[in-house]
Amino acid sequence: MASKRLKAEENWTGRRVDFPAFSDALSKRRAELGNPELPRNSGERRTESKKALLKAIKDAGGKW
Amino acid sequence: MSSAYRPEFEAALRLFARVSEAMHELGFQRPILVGGAAAEFYSQSAINTGDFDLCTPRQDTLEAEMQKVGFIKPSGPGQMTKGWIHPELRLGFEIVANIPMDGNYDRETLALIENFTDEGAFIVISVEDLIADRMGQYASGTARDRLQQAQTLYRLHPSLDKVYLERRIREETIDEHGIEALES
Numbered sequence: 001m002a003s004k005r006l007k008a009e010e011n012w013t014g015r016r017v018d019f020p021a022f023s024d025a026l027s028k029r030r031a032e033l034g035n036p037e038l039p040r041n042s043g044e045r046r047t048e049s050k051k052a053l054l055k056a057i058k059d060a061g062g063k064w
Numbered sequence: 065m066s067s068a069y070r071p072e073f074e075a076a077l078r079l080f081a082r083v084s085e086a087m088h089e090l091g092f093q094r095p096i097l098v099g100g101a102a103a104e105f106y107s108q109s110a111i112n113t114g115d116f117d118l119c120t121p122r123q124d125t126l127e128a129e130m131q132k133v134g135f136i137k138p139s140g141p142g143q144m145t146k147g148w149i150h151p152e153l154r155l156g157f158e159i160v161a162n163i164p165m166d167g168n169y170d171r172e173t174l175a176l177i178e179n180f181t182d183e184g185a186f187i188v189i190s191v192e193d194l195i196a197d198r199m200g201q202y203a204s205g206t207a208r209d210r211l212q213q214a215q216t217l218y219r220l221h222p223s224l225d226k227v228y229l230e231r232r233i234r235e236e237t238i239d240e241h242g243i244e245a246l247e248s
Contacts, residue, residue, distance in 0.1 A: 012176050013171075013172055014171060014172050014173065014174040014175065014176055014187075015172075015173060015174065015175045015176065015190070016175075016176050016178060017175045017176065017177045017178065017188075018178055018179050019177050019178060019179045019180040020179055022177075023068055023069075023108070026068070026106075026108050026220065026221075027068050027108065029220055029221075029222070030107075030108060030110065030220065033219055033220065035110070036110060036216050036219070036220075037110050037111070037216075038103065038107055038110050038111035038212065038213045038216050038217070039111070039209045039212050039213060040111060040112065040209075041100060041207070041209060041210075044206060044207065045201065045206055045207055048144060049144065049145045049146045049147060049158065050114075050115075050145070050147070050158065052138070052144050052145035052147075053114075053115055053138070053145040053146075053147030053149070053156045053158055054114045054115065054156070056138035056145060056147075056149050056156065057114070057115065057149055057154060057155060057156045059138075060149055060151055060154045061154050062072075062149075062154035062155060062156075
């Protein structure tokens with residue numbers, strides 16, 4: 001199974017991102033910019049399904 | 065592994081990697097992470113999302129794999145969601161479409177994230193398409209907060225493909241905005 005997976009991964013033609021390197025570079029960039037925050041979505045565009053899902057997460061004790 | 069992300073988000077990414085790898089082993093493309101969770105990924109939790117929005121043309125198969133790792137359908141009065149929650153980790157996944165952005169993106173820009181966990185790789189929409197999506201919502205007039213999100217993501221990723229980004233912003237905003245809106 002591993003060899004089959006490796007073969008398929010070799011066929012990937014999109015971008016490849018090595019997570020540790022990506023995360024390190026992003027950490028440095030964030031620090032350079034003073035750790036900017038992004039504003040949370042206002043929620044005005046949420047579908048009814050999305051509102052119900054977020055309520056279910058909240059009811060389960062999630063802190064998202 | 066880096067701890068720059070909040071723990072809840074890392075736990076969600078690990079689950080996403082597991083179900084992504086399961087899909088891959090079944091011979092299907094991994095699902096694609098889009099929306100607010102992609103913004104959290106590309107900002108290192110500088111924005112906290114509510115759940116994971118996923119795209120896959122194999123919804124039934126992915127949902128079966130999600131159930132194997134503990135996701136359940138919320139139950140009870142008024143629970144009309146298409147999403148799933150993981151009661152132990154208290155997070156949610158929702159399959160929102162077969163493909164991202166109605167197919168208006170270049171598949172070659174999708175990012176396969178490797179070496180996050182030994183449980184599997186996962187796919188995230190490109191940061192360019194994510195920014196273009198934010199700009200499209202901003203231009204629609206219904207989500208003015210998205211401009212600042214787009215600007216910050218742009219500043220966080222100085223090596224992104226500016227030619228592709230310009231084209232995609234023009235497409236998503238019906239030529240109302242270009243990359244200059246991010247530089248102001």
